[in-house]
Amino acid sequence: MVLELKPPSKQATFGSLLPLWPTALSYVVSYYFIAIVWLNHHHLLRFCQHASPRLIWMNFVHLFMVSLIPFSTAWIADSKLAAVPVFVYGAVFVLVNVAYIPFEWHALAWAPVEEVSPRTRRFAKTRSLFTLGTFFIAMLVSLKFPSLGFGLICCALLVYLRPEPLDPAIEATNKLGASGAGPSQSEQDAGPNCPLEI
Secondary structure, eight states: OOOOOOOOSSOOSSGGGGGGHHHHHHHHHHHHHHHHHHHHHHHHHTTOSSOOHHHHHHHHHHHHHHTTHHHHHHHHHHTTSOHHHHHHHHHHHHHHHHHHHHHHHHHHHHSOTTTSOHHHHHHHHHHHHHHHHHHHHHHHHTTTOHHHHHHHHHHHHHTTSSSSOOOHHHHHHHHHHHTTSSOOHHHHHHOSOOTTOO
16 A cells, blocks of 8 residues: 655746645645554553454455555545545545454453443544544535545544543543553553454
């Protein structure tokens, strides 16, 4: 899976970079999305006890959907955010989210209540459904207003800046860890060994 930025083919000037803005924008958004996928995989897979066939196949399906991102990224870049390419881009994000939701819920089912509170589980499920709906709306809106549809996709991705909500209890534990009275955040993030972790 490769995201590609190509240099200007004609002139070696700053002005020749300006027409490349759709390529640069789509590249940044897609790279950010892949970073989100990696971050959330790292966060979720630390809870797994073993690599069950079900978990492996859900992971494969999710990663297959993610592998479609470079194709749709290249298309919206080449077309300068035309309606149909942005629609397809939004559709890919819908497919990625549809594949991610069962993977996320399955991984969270392994998590001990001490590590993932009911509040955090509700937050994760609500966020996944909210972003799925936003991606779907963005996909439809893009047929008439492609720039707005692309903007909705970008806004939905902002929700994933953190894999979990800020929890006062966790923040207090982090402070204890910093003072040497409890486990540090890095020790908490390590979690149980998992052969699937990437």
